Amino acid sequence: MTTTRELDLLQGTLDVLVLRALSWGAMHGYAVAEFIRNGSSGTFKVLDGALYTALHRMEERGWVESEWGMSEKKKRAKFYRLTAAGRRALRDETATWNDYVAAVARVMTATLETA
Amino acid sequence: MSIHRDTDAELRFHFQARIEALVEQGLSREDAVRRAHEEFGDVDAVREALRAIDRRLARRRSRLEFFESLWQDLAYAARSLRRTPVLALTIVVTLALGLGVNAAMFSLLDVIFVRPPAGVADPSGVRTIWYQAQFGAGARFAAGFDYASYLTVAKTLAGDADVTLFRQPIDRKVGHGEHAPIVTISIVAGNYFPFLGIRAQRGRLFSLDEDRVNDPRMVAVISDAFWERQFDRASDAVGAQLEIANEKYTIVGVAPRGFAGTQLNATDVWVPTSTLVRTAPPSKVPWWQNSAVNGFLIAVRPRAGVREVDLAARITAALRSETGSLGIDGHTVATLGSINYAMGPATLPPAFRVATRLAGVAIVVLLIACANVVNLLLARAARRRREIAVRIALGVSRGRLMRMLIAESVLLSLVATAAALGAAAWGGAAIRALLAPEIHFASAPMHWRVAAFAFGLAIMAGGIAGLAPALQSSASDVAGALKASALDRASRGSRLRNGLVAIQAALSVVLLVGALLFVQSLRNAQTHDVGFAVDQVVFGAVSFDTRDSLRDKAFPTRLRALERKLAAFPAVGSVAFTSMPPRAGLHQQDYTPDFDTTGRRLPVGWTIVVSPNYFATIGTRLLRGRTFTDAGPNSPLEMIVDQTMADALWPNDDPLRHCVYFPKTKSTCVPIVGVAQSTQDEMLTDKLQPHFYFSLDNPPVPTWGAAASVLRVSPNQRASVARALHDLLASEFPGGIPTIRTMAALMEPTYRPWRLGAELFTLFGVLALVVAGIGIYSSVSYAVSQRTHEFGIRVALGARTADVMRQVVSEGLRTVLLGVITGILMALAASRLVASLLYGIAPSDPATLVAVAIVLVAIAAAAAFVPAWRAAKADPVAALRAD
Numbered sequence: 002m003t004t005t006r007e008l009d010l011l012q013g014t015l016d017v018l019v020l021r022a023l024s025w026g027a028m029h030g031y032a033v034a035e036f037i038r039n040g041s042s043g044t045f046k047v048l049d050g051a052l053y054t055a056l057h058r059m060e061e062r063g064w065v066e067s068e069w070g071m072s073e074k075k076k077r078a079k080f081y082r083l084t085a086a087g088r089r090a091l092r093d094e095t096a097t098w099n100d101y102v103a104a105v106a107r108v109m110t111a112t113l114e115t116a
Numbered sequence: 117m118s119i120h121r122d123t124d125a126e127l128r129f130h131f132q133a134r135i136e137a138l139v140e141q142g143l144s145r146e147d148a149v150r151r152a153h154e155e156f157g158d159v160d161a162v163r164e165a166l167r168a169i170d171r172r173l174a175r176r177r178s179r180l181e182f183f184e185s186l187w188q189d190l191a192y193a194a195r196s197l198r199r200t201p202v203l204a205l206t207i208v209v210t211l212a213l214g215l216g217v218n219a220a221m222f223s224l225l226d227v228i229f230v231r232p233p234a235g236v237a238d239p240s241g242v243r244t245i246w247y248q249a250q251f252g253a254g255a256r257f258a259a260g261f262d263y264a265s266y267l268t269v270a271k272t273l274a275g276d277a278d279v280t281l282f283r284q285p286i287d288r289k290v291g292h293g294e295h296a297p298i299v300t301i302s303i304v305a306g307n308y309f310p311f312l313g314i315r316a317q318r319g320r321l322f323s324l325d326e327d328r329v330n331d332p333r334m335v336a337v338i339s340d341a342f343w344e345r346q347f348d349r350a351s352d353a354v355g356a357q358l359e360i361a362n363e364k365y366t367i368v369g370v371a372p373r374g375f376a377g378t379q380l381n382a383t384d385v386w387v388p389t390s391t392l393v394r395t396a397p398p399s400k401v402p403w404w405q406n407s408a409v410n411g412f413l414i415a416v417r418p419r420a421g422v423r424e425v426d427l428a429a430r431i432t433a434a435l436r437s438e439t440g441s442l443g444i445d446g447h448t449v450a451t452l453g454s455i456n457y458a459m460g461p462a463t464l465p466p467a468f469r470v471a472t473r474l475a476g477v478a479i480v481v482l483l484i485a486c487a488n489v490v491n492l493l494l495a496r497a498a499r500r501r502r503e504i505a506v507r508i509a510l511g512v513s514r515g516r517l518m519r520m521l522i523a524e525s526v527l528l529s530l531v532a533t534a535a536a537l538g539a540a541a542w543g544g545a546a547i548r549a550l551l552a553p554e555i556h557f558a559s560a561p562m563h564w565r566v567a568a569f570a571f572g573l574a575i576m577a578g579g580i581a582g583l584a585p586a587l588q589s590s591a592s593d594v595a596g597a598l599k600a601s602a603l604d605r606a607s608r609g610s611r612l613r614n615g616l617v618a619i620q621a622a623l624s625v626v627l628l629v630g631a632l633l634f635v636q637s638l639r640n641a642q643t644h645d646v647g648f649a650v651d652q653v654v655f656g657a658v659s660f661d662t663r664d665s666l667r668d669k670a671f672p673t674r675l676r677a678l679e680r681k682l683a684a685f686p687a688v689g690s691v692a693f694t695s696m697p698p699r700a701g702l703h704q705q706d707y708t709p710d711f712d713t714t715g716r717r718l719p720v721g722w723t724i725v726v727s728p729n730y731f732a733t734i735g736t737r738l739l740r741g742r743t744f745t746d747a748g749p750n751s752p753l754e755m756i757v758d759q760t761m762a763d764a765l766w767p768n769d770d771p772l773r774h775c776v777y778f779p780k781t782k783s784t785c786v787p788i789v790g791v792a793q794s795t796q797d798e799m800l801t802d803k804l805q806p807h808f809y810f811s812l813d814n815p816p817v818p819t820w821g822a823a824a825s826v827l828r829v830s831p832n833q834r835a836s837v838a839r840a841l842h843d844l845l846a847s848e849f850p851g852g853i854p855t856i857r858t859m860a861a862l863m864e865p866t867y868r869p870w871r872l873g874a875e876l877f878t879l880f881g882v883l884a885l886v887v888a889g890i891g892i893y894s895s896v897s898y899a900v901s902q903r904t905h906e907f908g909i910r911v912a913l914g915a916r917t918a919d920v921m922r923q924v925v926s927e928g929l930r931t932v933l934l935g936v937i938t939g940i941l942m943a944l945a946a947s948r949l950v951a952s953l954l955y956g957i958a959p960s961d962p963a964t965l966v967a968v969a970i971v972l973v974a975i976a977a978a979a980a981f982v983p984a985w986r987a988a989k990a991d992p993v994a995a996l997r998a999d
Contacts, residue, residue, distance in 0.1 A: 030126060031133040034155075049130065049155050050162035057169040072129070079126045 015047060015055050017098050020083065020091040023065060029078040030056055056081055064090050119170045123163055131156075185516070189523035197524065203496060204528065207489050210887060211532035211577065214485030216539035217880070219570040221478040223544050224471055224551070226566055227559055228380065228458045234559065235375030236455070237313025238417075242378070243424070243452040245269065245414040246461055247435060257451075257462035260284075260411040263329070263389070263404040265438060266305075269414055272434040277427060278417040280304070280311040285383040288361045290346070294853045299342065299384040300556060301360060302377055306388055309337070309371075311417060312378070318343075319354035319369030322388050329404040332393040336365035340373040342384035360385065363394055378415070378455055382558035416452070424452050466869035466953065467551045473873070473950055474547075477627060477880050484623045484884050486577050487616045488891050493525055493582060494613055495898045522582040529578025533571050540570070551872060617895045618935035620888040621972060624881070625939025626946060628968045631881035633954055633961065634873035640956030641870050646863070647795030648698065649735025651831040652689075653859035655697045656682075656841040657824035658852040671849075672821025676727070676812070678848060682825055685840055687833035692733035693812060693822035695725035698797050698862060700824075705808060705817065708777040709765050710785055719764040719806040725819045727812050731756075731792060733828045734859075741772050741790030744811035751813040756790040761806035776808075778816045786816045796866075834858055870955055885972070889979050896928040897983035907987045920988040921981075928980030929973065936969050 022028065022036040033056065034049045041047075059065045064087035072078040083091065131152055138148035153159065197204040232239030246259045261269075261281075270279040282304040289296045305311075306327025314321070317340065326333040336358055338346075347353035358365045365387060377383030389404075396403035403409040418427055431450035451461055458468055497504070507517060548557055642650075658671070675693065682691045696702065705723040728746040731738055739759060745751045755776065762771040775785035794804045812822055829837045838856045845854035900907070907920055947959030957964075 029129070031130045034130070034134075035137075046155075048157035049134075050157035050159065053127070053130070053162060054165050054169075057166050057173075061169050061173050072133070074133075076129060076132070077125065078129045079122075 014098070015051060016059065017091070017094045018047070019052065019055050019059065020064065020087060020094060023081055023083045023087070024091055027068075027070075027080045027082040029070075029072060029080050031072075031078070033081070059087065062086075119167055119174060123166045123170060126166075127159070127163060186519075186523065189520050190527055192520060193524035193527045197528065200496070203492060206890075207492055207528050208532045208535060210485045210488050211529055211574065212535035212539055213883065214482035215533060215536035215570050215574055215577075216543055217478040217481050218475075218573070219536060219540035219566055220544035220547050221471070221475040222569070223540065223563055223566045224547055225475055226563060227557065228468060228471070229456055231559070231563065232455055233376070233378040235312075235314060235372055236378060239455050241417050242312070242455040243416050243418065244455060244457060245416060245431060246451045246453050247432075248449045248451070249447075257460065259413050259453075259457070259462065261414055262407040262410040263412060264407065265435060266412055266414055267404075268434050268438055269416075269431055272430050273416060273427060276419055276422045278307070278311050278419075279414060280308045280416075281389070281412045281414050282308055282378070283411055284413065285377060285379055285381045291359055297346070299360060300381060301385045301387065302379075302383040303389055303392065304386050308386070311415065312375075314371060314375055316369040317372045318351070319367070321369055321371075322386075326388045326390060328390055330390075330393060330402065332390050333388060334363060334365045334391055334394070335368045335388065336360075337369045337371055337386045338367055339371050339376050339382070339384050341376065341382065343370045345384075358385070361395070363391070365391075376558035379457055380552075380557060381555045413457075415455070428452055467872065469953055470869050470872050470876075471547075471551055473630075473953065474876055474880075476949070477630065477877065480623050480627060481880050481884060482573075482577070484620050484887050486580070487620050487623075488887050489525070489528075489577075490580075491613055491616045491620075491891050491895060494616075495894060497521065498898070498902075518583075522579055525582030526575055526578040529574040532578075533574035536570060536574070537567055540566075550876075613895050613898070614931045617888075617891050617931050618938065620884075620891045621932045621935025621976065622939035622942060624884040624888040625936055625968055625972055626943045627877065627881035627884045628971065629940075629943040629964055630950060631874065631877035632964045632968060633950065633957055633959060634870055634877045636957045636961070636964070637953075637955040638867065638870035638874045641867050644956070645793075646866075647736045647793050648859055648863070649828065650859050650863050652828055652834075653734055654827045654829055654834055654838050654841060655824045655857045655859070655862075656827065656845055657697070657855045657857075658845050658849045659855055660852050672812075672823070674848070675822050675825060678825065678844070681844060682827060682841070685827070685837055687829050687837055689828040689830070690729055690733045691828075692730040692826040693727040693824065694730055694734075694826055695812070695820055695823050697824045697826070697857065698734075698795065698859070700862075702797070702805075703819070706779055707808070710775050710777070719761060721808050722805055723808045723810060723819075725810045725812050725815050725821070727822070730809075730826060733826050735828070736795055737793045739791045739793055740770075741788070743790055744813065746813075748813055751811055753784060753786055753814055753816055754789045754811065755786045755816065756792055756809040757788055758792045758794045758807040758809070760794040760804045761808065762791050764806050780817045784816070798866075834860075869953060873950075873953060885975060888972075889975050892928060892932060892976050893979040893982065895931075896924065896980045897986070899927070900924060900983040900987040903987070908993075911988075917988040921984040924984035924987050925977060925980045928984075929976055932973060932976035936972050939972075940965050940969065 018037050018040075019033055022033045025036075028036070030049075030053055034047075034052055037047055037052070056065065056067075060067055060081070063084060065081045066084055067079050067081050069077060070080045131149075134152040134155070135145070135148045138151055139145060143151065156162070236242065244259055245261075246257050247261075248257050263281075266279075266281045273279055282302055285300040285302040287298045288301050290299050291297070304322075306322045306324045309315075309321040316337070319337075321337055322335065325331075326335055338353070338358075343349055343353055347356070354367055354369060356367050358367055365385075371386070377386075392403045392409065396406070396409050399406050399408065416427065418424060428450050432448065435448050435450055453459055453461055458464060464472075504517065508514065548555070658675070679691050679693075682688060702722040702724070705721040707718075707721045709718070726744075728744040730736075731743050738756075741756070743756070744754060757765070757771055765771070766774055771788050771791055775787045777785055792807075792809065795807065796802070796804060798805065810816060810819065812819075825841075827837060827841065838858065842854045842856050845852070845856075907915075910920060943965065944960055951959045
């Protein structure tokens with residue numbers, strides 16, 4: 002069980018991951034979860050519940066739109082697709098994420114300089 | 117699908133898929149379930165969160181959809197209206213007229229009664245003082261005080277209220293010459309601007325030392341509008357000289373934009389009271405003690421916690437202690453009134469009273485317009501019954517259908533509002549010019565509040581006008597409408613439509629009765645003998661606007677010397693001279709009659725000094741005796757009185773046997789040689805005032821002498837004589853400004869209320885009649901078109917043309933007759949409202965009512981005749997085949 006604080010920290014990151022997953026095309030929530038599970042090879046754990054919350058929030062924000070369709074196994078499933086706003090958000094969030102990673106990396110690899 | 121089930125299904129799918137995958141990886145079913153739940157987290161919490169998000173989303177979407185479909189409805193409405201442009205145009209014009217008339221009328225009433233003057237701080241806290249006093253014509257309210265009363269009031273209220281005074285703005289000339297620009301100037305106390313919370317936008321306002329009564333400071337503050345008009349907003353206007361009516365003023369500041377005084381008439385220039393030392397008429401008494409210098413309005417601003425009734429009581433007590441100036445006596449009662457002067461308590465000027473009735477008329481016009489629009493929309497909806505039934509059959513919800521129909525009428529009314537506001541802005545200016553031409557209104561004819569009101573009204577009117585047909589058609593049963601045989605259509609719809617036609621007829625009757633009453637009042641007023649030949653008299657005077665010419669004592673003599681030249685004009689019957697043309701003001705003469713006056717109230721001695729043939733020229737009949745002896749300077753001392761004076765002084769005796777003493781001729785009693793008919797110098801409805809006439813050749817008291825020539829001309833030669841008179845006076849008196857007036861122009865304000873009532877009521881009445889006529893025509897022809905089948909059968913069975921026509925016309929007339937009767941009852945009920953504005957005719961005049969009823973029935977018969985003719989000519993074969 003993760004605490005709320007950890008979920009909050011994850012929020013921005015989770016959005017990028019979900020947007021990234023959907024950039025391959027429309028998919029249902031379970032497929033997004035599998036994409037993240039497989040992509041991270043278990044390095045970090047994302048609660049599936051948080052993922053659905055993120056999907057619905059993004060729909061509210063207009064980043065994704067949803068539609069009921071048939072899964073590969075012919076079951077009714079809710080499919081999510083990026084909107085134009087979602088693609089823009091993905092670009093922005095990716096850039097922010099890259100800056101963040103680079104900045105963290107610079108700090109982690111920096112040596113102490115005495116004045 | 118509901119949000120609940122949606123969320124559940126999504127999560128169910130997730131768990132099924134995940135568990136299936138885990139089982140495929142080799143986990144037991146129980147382990148797979150447990151693992152899937154671990155990976156998911158708190159299912160219930162997530163489900164709740166998802167539902168909350170989805171609910172928000174759904175709400176926003178439905179709002180969006182509403183606007184989208186509203187847009188669709190409007191677009192659809194626009195398309196379908198474009199297909200019937202004549203109908204759409206008729207509706208727009210009808211509504212625009214109805215709304216425009218209202219917007220214009222209510223803008224005017226708003227300015228007169230409601231909207232406080234612009235720029236004034238806390239205008240509701242400013243009150244005007246009125247007093248009730250005895251005047252010649254009886255007790256009435258007045259607001260004009262002399263300066264002494266102002267000082268009394270200010271002293272009485274010191275500490276409990278701020279007090280200021282100002283004079284009604286008047287028109288004066290800037291500079292000299294016949295075409296010099298006119299300014300509206302107002303004399304105000306030094307504290308006037310701070311009292312109202314006005315700050316200068318340029319320069320400064322008056323200081324208190326410019327307000328000392330005996331120390332004239334010729335300074336002026338100008339309005340923003342005047343600054344723009346006269347100085348083109350030049351910054352050196354402050355400090356510039358302004359010559360108004362021969363006095364030079366230095367401009368010290370410009371009032372803020374929008375402020376134009378507190379009266380309806382916009383003020384251009386304010387000058388302090390101290391300037392009266394120079395501008396008040398010369399008198400031995402200083403102006404601030406002279407009750408003849410009056411017309412000051414007093415405004416007060418009570419301090420917080422001070423009760424108005426207490427203030428009024430204190431003012432009353434203070435005024436009563438004053439020695440009787442301006443009709444103020446021991447019975448005077450002071451009241452506080454609104455900053456909007458027209459709110460009274462004094463009786464409204466007749467033009468404004470007419471305006472309030474016209475506002476009522478405007479509402480009636482709008483009602484007629486609405487009834488007509490509903491009728492047109494109903495007819496349209498009926499024609500579209502099949503289309504609507506198809507839509508319902510195709511699954512369009514009734515709510516949606518109603519919205520579509522309402523959207524149509526709302527769209528129509530929006531277009532109509534735009535047209536109406538344009539019409540109102542133009543018509544508002546026209547109505548102002550018509551009702552009160554002498555007022556330069558400070559504000560624009562339209563105010564955004566009225567525009568917004570008209571807009572709201574339009575939407576409402578449109579919505580209601582659309583609702584009735586929408587309700588009717590959406591309630592229609594699908595199968596019936598699709599089968600839609602002609603016979604079942606003459607249904608509830610036609611009853612509603614007949615009702616609307618009846619309402620239109622009734623309201624038209626009310627307006628036409630009003631129109632006819634005013635037309636007759638006007639005719640009565642114009643044929644009433646006012647004691648002048650109104651259409652045949654032209655006055656010629658000369659005014660001088662430079663000090664040198666003002667001192668020209670020889671003017672009266674030189675003017676009279678022109679008599680021969682004037683009489684030689686073609687078309688001039690006779691020439692006379694007077695000290696004062698009628699309605700130009702009167703001189704009040706002190707006198708003593710030849711009897712003991714103790715205990716008797718003497719009438720005021722209004723005096724006119726005239727040449728011997730004045731009476732014959734102006735058209736005032738001499739009832740007894742003769743006119744003055746025409747012997748030039750050798751004429752004897754004699755006088756003439758009018759009937760009103762004779763009745764007041766010697767009610768039971770022959771006035772020719774009496775005489776009157778005047779201050780300068782104490783020893784001589786001036787004999788009365790003639791009695792003239794009474795003349796009406798004021799409004800027709802006012803009491804007749806008593807007059808003395810003196811001879812210009814030998815007046816018993818010194819007078820100003822001849823000031824104007826009076827010419828009797830044939831009515832159609834007035835214009836050419838006026839031009840010739842102007843040219844002659846201009847050449848004879850260089851430097852003077854010829855002022856030519858016709859008697860008709862001088863009398864115009866007297867007839868104006870009835871003329872306005874007659875013109876505007878007739879305009880609206882005819883308008884209403886046209887609209888009602890269209891309504892009757894469309895209603896009857898619709899009924900006929902719905903019953904083609906029935907008429908076809910009748911004709912086939914041998915009915916004659918006359919029979920069918922008689923039936924159709926009489927059915928149409930039945931509705932109208934009902935309306936006419938209702939209308940006459942309504943007119944009788946409303947008669948009280950206009951009774952005071954009529955002249956020489958009762959509001960329930962039977963001839964008028966009958967005439968209007970006949971006109972309306974005749975028009976209705978004509979309107980019903982055309983469709984009836986069509987019905988009678990119905991081709992039985994075609995009619996029977998149509999279904």
